Amino acid sequence: MNKPLSIPSFPRLQYGVDIVPVEDGKVLLRSFTGSVMLSGDFVAVVLPLLLPLLDGRHGIEDLAAKFDETLRPEIEDFLTLIQQKGFLGKAAQHGREDDAVMLSSKDCAYWSLYGASASQAATRLAQSTVVVTGLGDVGKIVATMLAASGVGTLVLVEGATLSTRSGGPEEAKASEAEKTELLLRKQYACRIVTIPTTIDDAAGWEETVAAASVVAVLSDTMSMSGYDRANEVCIKHGVPWVSARIDRQRAIIGPFVIPNQTACFACFEARSRANADHPEDHEALYRHWKELNGRRDIWPSLLPFAGIVGNFVALDLLRVLAGEHLSAAAGRIINIDLPTMERSVHEVLKLPRCPACSRLRDRRPTKIWDIIPTETRSVG
Ligand SMILES: [Zn+2]
Known part of the structure; x- marks a missing residue:
């Protein structure tokens, strides 16, 4: 049985994620939210093929189908890890968010x-x-x-x-x-x-x-x-x-x-x-x-x-x-x-009774006797 995933159904690698191959088959993923160093067979064999597919256009099933079924748990673990690290973009509708956008890719x-x-x-x-x-x-x-x-x-x-x-x-x-x-x-x-x-x-x-x-x-x-x-x-x-x-x-x-x-x-x-x-x-x-x-x-x-x-x-x-x-x-x-x-x-603080913006601007100023409690007034 598949474990529940918190990852988007169409995972997309966040903008600005740098993928840097380091010595001995290690890969450094570096983004605006942090860095993570990955190593092992999965990194050496699967990652080079998997990362380009994280474009928001491939669903989880689609991704899993491209690899051996035995790799599915590792793919899900990997996606969960990079999701936790903030490397996955926000969920996109139907994975086709960019189609609706007329902005430059930098602005996006x-x-x-x-x-x-x-x-x-x-x-x-x-x-x-x-x-x-x-x-x-x-x-x-x-x-x-x-x-x-x-x-x-x-x-x-x-x-x-x-x-x-x-x-x-x-x-x-x-x-x-x-x-x-x-x-x-x-x-x-x-x-x-x-x-x-x-x-x-x-x-x-x-x-x-x-x-x-x-x-x-x-x-x-x-x-x-x-x-x-x-x-x-x-x-x-x-x-x-x-x-x-x-x-x-x-x-x-x-x-x-x-x-x-x-x-x-x-x-x-x-x-x-x-x-x-x-x-x-x-x-x-x-x-x-x-x-x-x-x-x-x-x-x-x-x-x-x-x-x-x-x-x-x-x-x-x-x-x-x-x-x-x-x-x-x-x-x-x-x-x-x-x-x-x-x-x-x-x-710059708001001015009480500002002639232009105060809600009280049209009200008459409070007279001192308006705010003296009755019992005080009765004294003397
Ligand atoms: Zn004002």
Whole structure:
């Protein structure tokens, strides 16, 4: 009688398992989850034939039939061992998981190890709609990486783009969002919608946000154009949003706002004002940054630095969308310092009675006598 197996009915060797022949017929199996050294006749004779068949397309019966019936217990023991070591991939439907996946094999390998499964990640990404606002260097990299990684729909909003890198007069007439759309359409299957205005001028911004999985507002400068509107509408519709901007030699990412769960941008702004040496200057700067829109400033910026920031945001969004990871910037500000290339993380707590996100924001403040117990009040 066959003993019960915990192994998948269509065993598939995990992505990234290295098979290294070592001296005296030994074989080292090495994966992301550990290593195991195997030796003996079974390893020398059966393994070279068995391992290539562990592709998720051969069932246990099928595998056993390819070898002498007397080897079946050893095959089952071997499969159980490598299953325990985490060398077998997650069970695949009908052993044909990869057929449904449109991602690159590297992406599939990543999501099968660090997400639910490759096909689930592909489905989640394909069903995602990401609003990318601000098509400067950072925004273009975010849009390109998301399109290349399987995101189904991108909404490109011009936002506070600085068109300093645009070409001749004809080309300059198109918005950066439209130019990015043309480039992406040539290479990727992603559905793209273009809104060639700022957030504040975008007709149907509420509908755009309501239909989105996540919103990213990006700038190569300290422009915070549209931040207040993005914050307000994303909170209203329960859609997460993240921002990134560059202040001289420092990039600032976040906070990634999960409505009703983590600090919103207004929470962050109020807290950072409270911590400022000169709160009035802080307020004036934020007012200035929120009005900074489409100016052709000569802002010191190196393209690879924008690349680091854009790729950071894109990677984080992909992990949130496909792998259901918590954003690295959820309730946090992440600073990336260009001179030292160091990263620092600052927690941002929700502000009680935040004018933008607190559930109590429309309630009158509690008066001191509301919370004094009756018996105390009766004294004196
Ligand atoms: Zn708030």
